[in-house]
Amino acid sequence: MSEKETFSLEALQRRDRQEMARLVEAFSTPVYRLGLKILGNPQDAEDVLQSTFLKVFEALPSFEGRSSLSTWIYRIAVNEALMILRKRRPEIGLALDDGNEDEEEPLSPPQAMIDWCCLPEDELLSSEARRVLDQAIRKLPEKLRLVFILRDIEGLSIQETAEALGLSETNVKTRLLRARLRLREMLSEYYEERVREKQIYG
């Protein structure tokens, strides 16, 4: 995101419409995608999109630049998405600061050992495979999912992810590895089956 950090804070703070529109253009896709990945449907993602930018422009006058503008926007977007999520599913307290019990458990060693990288890309990204990708990410516990989305999908650095989620960098790294390991197992289950089919049917 750093290449997009060429906004004039001064212009934004005096509500220069052109600069505001530029900011929205630059960040609407990642914010929408974040909403989609956290909440799982386009309507909720649009709610996240709107409420995030309303909050951003409301809070901009008091933005002090302690973190980068993009990290700050991600932080707001995550909070908005989680607020909607809590409204939808109030039984989920929330997830970000609910202790570190998970971090203290030993990592479970990888099980899936068939190399499926050789599958052709149209098969790796078939519509069926895309459903598996989406389902797998939805199955991750919230706190692992958020870290994976920000770091691996949106490409934030470890430090930016930590700032956006209010976590330590060590915590981000631990959660990221757990997320990657779990996702790899879930996807491997599907892709290994495709490899076996190829071996049987040639």
Added chain:
Amino acid sequence: MADQDCRHLLAALGDYIDGTLEEQICRELERHMAECQNCRVVVDTMRKMIYLYQVEASEEGVPAEARQRLFARLNLDV
């Protein structure tokens, strides 16, 4: 993944994939991977998995109508 070297790889896997692992440890892991197919598979499939999520995400954009409603809501429509 039972071997002690495999367990070392697991502990350093995140930094290795991100390219932030200390050079010497990195060389040790690569020596191990040259001999351990399982660890190679774990690293390769994990990298591929991240790549697939990134490709999928790069194709997801804000639908035109949602974008329009956003700009209207923010009073930014031209």
